[in-house]
Amino acid sequence: MKGIIFTEFLELVEEKFGLELLDEVLDMSEDEGIYTSVGSYDHKNLVRLIINLSKKTEIDATTLQRVFGQTVFKNLLASLPNQASLNHSSTTFQFIQHVERYIHVEVKKLYPDAQPPEFHFIHTTEAELVFDYKSARCMSHVCLGLIEGCAEYHGDTISIEMIPQNDEQSVVRFNLKVES
Structure with missing residues (x-):
């Protein structure tokens, strides 16, 4: 998956939920959060981020995907x-x-x-x-x-x-x- 999807997701989480929650989600996901927009990354990393954001916010993962x-x-x-x-x-x-x-x-x-x-x-x-x-x-x-x-x-x-x-x-x- 292209990195632009990851960078956009991380920016959205920071904007909507704050840097502290983003850091918590990255920690839970064992993800450093270092992506370039043109790089290619395993989509499972994004899935893990979404699932952990869902756990932290108690917002359904499908709803988070839709809003994203x-x-x-x-x-x-x-x-x-x-x-x-x-x-x-x-x-x-x-x-x-x-x-x-x-x-x-x-x-x-x-x-x-x-x-x-x-x-x-x-x-x-x-x-x-x-x-x-x-x-x-x-x-x-x-x-x-x-x-x-x-x-x-x-x-x-x-x-x-x-x-x-x-x-x-x-x-x-x-x-x-x-x-x-």
């Missing part, structure tokens, strides 16, 4: 090169498709070791988007938060249904519908 996704959307967007930006997308659905068809392809070119999640599109109209999110990291709630952050950015009101396609939730079907 919502919060980090704009920062990740700002980190994209101009040719990969929202200039190619005027709606949430267009942007999600652009992520899979362009951004993930470019990420793999820049970072051959990167393993971004995959989106397999099943049904697409102006009012509905159905796709399967596939990731060995099983972090579909971060994806949910990113979608919510994207919808907020675009001013879209969208209902989102998540349907796990397997027990470990490495594949989750997202049913998105534009609400009037």
Whole structure:
């Protein structure tokens, strides 16, 4: 997993919960908290950080993932090169498709070791988007938060249904519908 995810997470924890709690979570996780945005790190480290933050705050880990996704959307967007930006997308659905068809392809070119999640599109109209999110990291709630952050950015009101396609939730079907 790219380091930018780790650095954004640590910054969010410090901002929302304070440096003292961040230090406690890092200690619990046996993590020094030293990440560079372009480095590659084991996603299990992030999972451990989220689980320990959940223990310290008594906030469900899936809720923490979702809030992280919502919060980090704009920062990740700002980190994209101009040719990969929202200039190619005027709606949430267009942007999600652009992520899979362009951004993930470019990420793999820049970072051959990167393993971004995959989106397999099943049904697409102006009012509905159905796709399967596939990731060995099983972090579909971060994806949910990113979608919510994207919808907020675009001013879209969208209902989102998540349907796990397997027990470990490495594949989750997202049913998105534009609400009037």
